[in-house]
Amino acid sequence: MSHPKIAIVTGAGTGIGKAAALALLADGWRVALVGRRLQPLEEVAHASLLPEACLPLSADVADPQAVKNFFAQVLNQWGRIDLLFNNAGISAPGVPLEELSVEQWRNVVDINLNGMFYCLQQAFIAMKSQTPQGGRIINNGSISAYTPRPNSIAYTATKHAVTGLTKTAALDGRKYGIAVGQIDIGNAATEMVAKMATGILQANGDIAKEPLMDVKHVGESVLYMANMPLSANVLFHTVMATNMPFVGRG
Numbered sequence: 001m002s003h004p005k006i007a008i009v010t011g012a013g014t015g016i017g018k019a020a021a022l023a024l025l026a027d028g029w030r031v032a033l034v035g036r037r038l039q040p041l042e043e044v045a046h047a048s049l050l051p052e053a054c055l056p057l058s059a060d061v062a063d064p065q066a067v068k069n070f071f072a073q074v075l076n077q078w079g080r081i082d083l084l085f086n087n088a089g090i091s092a093p094g095v096p097l098e099e100l101s102v103e104q105w106r107n108v109v110d111i112n113l114n115g116m117f118y119c120l121q122q123a124f125i126a127m128k129s130q131t132p133q134g135g136r137i138i139n140n141g142s143i144s145a146y147t148p149r150p151n152s153i154a155y156t157a158t159k160h161a162v163t164g165l166t167k168t169a170a171l172d173g174r175k176y177g178i179a180v181g182q183i184d185i186g187n188a189a190t191e192m193v194a195k196m197a198t199g200i201l202q203a204n205g206d207i208a209k210e211p212l213m214d215v216k217h218v219g220e221s222v223l224y225m226a227n228m229p230l231s232a233n234v235l236f237h238t239v240m241a242t243n244m245p246f247v248g249r250g
Helices: 015-026 039-046 064-078 100-130 153-176 191-195 216-226
Strands: 006-010 030-035 054-058 083-086 135-140 179-188 236-240 245-248
Touching: 006 015, 006 064, 006 191, 015 030, 015 054, 030 039, 030 100, 039 054, 039 100, 054 064, 054 179, 054 245, 064 179, 083 153, 083 216, 100 135, 100 153, 135 153, 135 216, 153 179, 216 236, 216 245
Parallel strands: 006 030, 006 083, 030 054, 083 135, 135 179, 179 236
Antiparallel strands: none
16 A cells, blocks of 8 residues: 655645645645644645644744754654645735835745745755655746736746756756656736736736636646656646736737
8 A cells, every 4th residue: 555645835824835735635645734824724734624634834934944843843744755845935015126125125035035945955855865765846936937027026036046946956856856846827816916806017007907717726736746757747837827918928
């Protein structure tokens, strides 16, 4: 009998992380739910109807020691890590770049880039040393990893940087059986993008409503990538609301 696969999902309490965690749990995975606030993580565990397959862990991914600690807790609980969904991220206020404070810039970089690296690094350490060796890492990029929105320099810069993390880690992971890919998501209906349904600034200066897609489709996409054999890798996967402005730039 095969053992359940073990996943870590960061930013698991809401939105995309929650959708991915629920999809993995429904498919028989055990999932460590990581986020800054414990209550939403416990609510996800309850909503899954599989609380025994969940490990809610409160941690800030911008703190490298906290990242080491929660990886150690997962390994102590379940013995290995088959998947990291490197999802935690934030955006800065949508203001002109000359008005963005240094603190706001650093906060986005600390979580979206530094935090993602800390998690990636700990996943490599664990996956290299476990038996059987290897595992999969899925980084949450964004449509913003390719194309910016107005007034989004911190978010866009970090998401472009995530692509560099993905490409380099995919190369460095080959010899250890570690497959690294990236999911780029556009207009999934979460709290973070709710304003798009009522109107958001466009590149031409207009305010326009944008189509959204059900976030469950993102969870399904993460599950698809997660269940690939380690001999195959989805290096980049884009899932987006069909009619959102991106293709053709409008």
